[in-house]
Amino acid sequence: MEYRILGRTGLQASILGLGGFHLLEISFTDAQTILHRYLDAGGNYVETAAQYGDGESERKVGLVMAERRDECILATKCHAREQDEAAALIARSLRHLQTDYVDILFIHHVQTPDELARILAPNGALRAAEAARDAGQVHFIGITNHGHPQLMIRALEAYPFDVLMTNFSYFDRFSFPLIEEELLPLALERGAGVVGMKAIADGFLWRSAEVAFRYAWSLPIHVMVAGTNTLAMLEQDLAWAEGFTPLSDAEWERLFVEAPELGNYVCRLCGDCLPCPEGVDIPRIFTLEGWYDRQMWDGVVREPGDYLMRQVLRFWFMNEDRARAAYAALDIKADACTECGECEPRCSYRLPIIAKLRHAHYKLTAEPRSF
Numbered sequence: 422m423e424y425r426i427l428g429r430t431g432l433q434a435s436i437l438g439l440g441g442f443h444l445l446e447i448s449f450t451d452a453q454t455i456l457h458r459y460l461d462a463g464g465n466y467v468e469t470a471a472q473y474g475d476g477e478s479e480r481k482v483g484l485v486m487a488e489r490r491d492e493c494i495l496a497t498k499c500h501a502r503e504q505d506e507a508a509a510l511i512a513r514s515l516r517h518l519q520t521d522y523v524d525i526l527f528i529h530h531v532q533t534p535d536e537l538a539r540i541l542a543p544n545g546a547l548r549a550a551e552a553a554r555d556a557g558q559v560h561f562i563g564i565t566n567h568g569h570p571q572l573m574i575r576a577l578e579a580y581p582f583d584v585l586m587t588n589f590s591y592f593d594r595f596s597f598p599l600i601e602e603e604l605l606p607l608a609l610e611r612g613a614g615v616v617g618m619k620a621i622a623d624g625f626l627w628r629s630a631e632v633a634f635r636y637a638w639s640l641p642i643h644v645m646v647a648g649t650n651t652l653a654m655l656e657q658d659l660a661w662a663e664g665f666t667p668l669s670d671a672e673w674e675r676l677f678v679e680a681p682e683l684g685n686y687v688c689r690l691c692g693d694c695l696p697c698p699e700g701v702d703i704p705r706i707f708t709l710e711g712w713y714d715r716q717m718w719d720g721v722v723r724e725p726g727d728y729l730m731r732q733v734l735r736f737w738f739m740n741e742d743r744a745r746a747a748y749a750a751l752d753i754k755a756d757a758c759t760e761c762g763e764c765e766p767r768c769s770y771r772l773p774i775i776a777k778l779r780h781a782h783y784k785l786t787a788e789p790r791s792f
Contacts, residue, residue, distance in 0.1 A: 436644060439459045441481070441482055480517045499528060508549040568588060574599070584614040593711075635667070
């Protein structure tokens with residue numbers, strides 16, 4: 422399996438990391454079996470969180486760490502925002518994990534400017550993380566976020582986080598383009614380690630899982646964490662990691678053209694549809710639609726399983742209010758479209774741009790979740 426240096430931490434991490442969330446779905450015994458198999462195969466990045474099952478995931482990981490702590494990079498996450506609460510959670514995490522230190526402590530799921538301000542405050546969670554680092558209980562401090570790269574850019578500019586963890590997938594890149602265009606280059610420039618998650622977009626890319634992992638590993642990230650709850654799933658992930666080859670330029674473009682999850686609805690942000698005679702910034706509007714619901718709801722009636730998955734996952738990042746506020750601030754909105762039709766022949770991906778603009782306008786102006 423390939424190993425990459427995790428930024429300025431100097432830690433040598435396997436490209437496949439093992440996540441702890443889905444360990445909640447299985448027994449303590451099965452969790453231990455999966456963890457042991459992962460370590461036996463050469464995987465060496467294990468992460469969990471205090472919030473996963475209120476410590477249950479950490480306790481499951483801890484049973485293996487009691488025997489094999491020196492064989493892996495161990496990370497956990499603290500969801501507290503204030504110093505005292507964070508200090509208590511860090512102490513609890515170390516007990517659950519049966520260790521006296523973690524390699525990385527992430528400040529978990531920072532989603533709003535208010536949360537960022539709270540952790541950065543003089544009595545914020547970062548003070549507890551720094552105290553734990555000074556005591557040798559934490560070696561490096563990181564931050565995690567889901568689907569709001571602008572906030573993580575602000576975080577890296579405000580504080581020298583050692584590691585960043587966020588989502589990378591060929592599906593969400595078209596709704597949150599700044600993750601790859603600005604956040605990833607900034608993190609690498611600052612020397613931060615980059616840990617990816619959600620390579621298959623919370624399960625949405627289940628039909629294309631292998632190429633989804635290849636896509637993520639072809640980016641200049643250091644680790645892609647995968648959650649697993651069966652030994653068979655782990656074996657498949659290990660096989661993909663061990664056989665990984667980067668996507669060629671031709672494969673990259675073919676993926677964007679042919680991926681079934683992108684279809685003829687998700688905007689690839691190429692900009693070929695511009696200029697619009699009415700001044701409509703078509704790619705920007707479709708990006709805001711992506712903020713709103715990841716461009717998952719396209720008005721197509723599907724079989725129940727696909728329908729339910731889209732209903733669950735489209736609001737996973739809870740960006741609806743942010744998307745609608747950004748849309749309201751646009752000077753020219755989608756309803757300025759006169760349906761002249763100049764844009765659609767230019768689209769290499771055959772998107773029904775006029776209908777999609779109407780659809781996006783409805784989403785971004787109607788009451789949340791009303792359709």
